[in-house]
Amino acid sequence: MPYNPALVAPMREEMVHLGARELKTAEDVDAALGDQQGTMLVFVNSVCGCAAGNARPALRLALEHAVLPQQVVTVFAGQDLEATARARQYFAEYQPSSPSMALLRNGEVVHFVHRHQIEGRSPQSIAGDLVKAFDRHFGAGAVA
Amino acid sequence: MFHPGHHELHGVTVVVETAGPLTYVGRFDTEDAAGVHLLDVGVHDAAAGGTREDFVRRSARFGVRSDRKHLVVPRAEVARITPLGAMES
Numbered sequence: 001m002p003y004n005p006a007l008v009a010p011m012r013e014e015m016v017h018l019g020a021r022e023l024k025t026a027e028d029v030d031a032a033l034g035d036q037q038g039t040m041l042v043f044v045n046s047v048c049g050c051a052a053g054n055a056r057p058a059l060r061l062a063l064e065h066a067v068l069p070q071q072v073v074t075v076f077a078g079q080d081l082e083a084t085a086r087a088r089q090y091f092a093e094y095q096p097s098s099p100s101m102a103l104l105r106n107g108e109v110v111h112f113v114h115r116h117q118i119e120g121r122s123p124q125s126i127a128g129d130l131v132k133a134f135d136r137h138f139g140a141g142a143v144a
Numbered sequence: 145m146f147h148p149g150h151h152e153l154h155g156v157t158v159v160v161e162t163a164g165p166l167t168y169v170g171r172f173d174t175e176d177a178a179g180v181h182l183l184d185v186g187v188h189d190a191a192a193g194g195t196r197e198d199f200v201r202r203s204a205r206f207g208v209r210s211d212r213k214h215l216v217v218p219r220a221e222v223a224r225i226t227p228l229g230a231m232e233s
Contacts, residue, residue, distance in 0.1 A: 116207075
């Protein structure tokens with residue numbers, strides 16, 4: 001059962017303020033991820049106050065870096081159930097967890113951040129790993 | 145502490161190694177007289193094939209494939225508990 005929308009509203013707004021585009025339906029997801037070109041970060045949002053509470057600030061810090069994904073989109077696990085399930089079909093090789101992040105390049109998952117790589121870590125530390133992934137997969141030297 | 149007011153490992157994805165062939169990977173919930181409570185648990189039985197190391201490595205890289213929603217591991221069977229995030233993928 002989805003969470004109370006009022007409870008998750010601040011968590012949604014935090015992502016929108018970062019510049020992320022919310023995908024609330026399976027159709028939204030297909031429009032964004034189907035035949036995806038260029039670079040993209042998909043953030044699977046979560047109500048977990050500790051894991052997601054560090055993951056969102058981590059993404060904010062990472063998005064201050066010079067090398068960035070061309071698009072940032074987000075689905076909300078436990079809230080937008082259909083959209084989340086559809087998004088996970090695009091990175092089905094990875095087991096579902098939330099929060100989590102998938103980095104895509106031309107439709108291919110090039111890097112994945114699982115919940116267990118977020119738990120107990122500071123936003124700065126998580127952001128550091130994200131920045132390295134941005135440089136490696138989205139930087140000038142990345143293979144197209 | 146990851147979740148204030150709870151066990152220090154509450155909410156953390158952990159590897160629970162036992163003295164026997166079974167290894168579990170799941171989210172630590174709590175611990176009580178019955179044992180260690182795990183959620184969304186992947187179970188590996190070395191007696192059925194494959195190594196514990198490969199199971200843990202694959203879980204770290206691709207995530208935890210949940211075989212059981214909730215599982216209690218008796219404390220006497222637990223040899224070691226390690227956060228999955230601390231394991232090399």
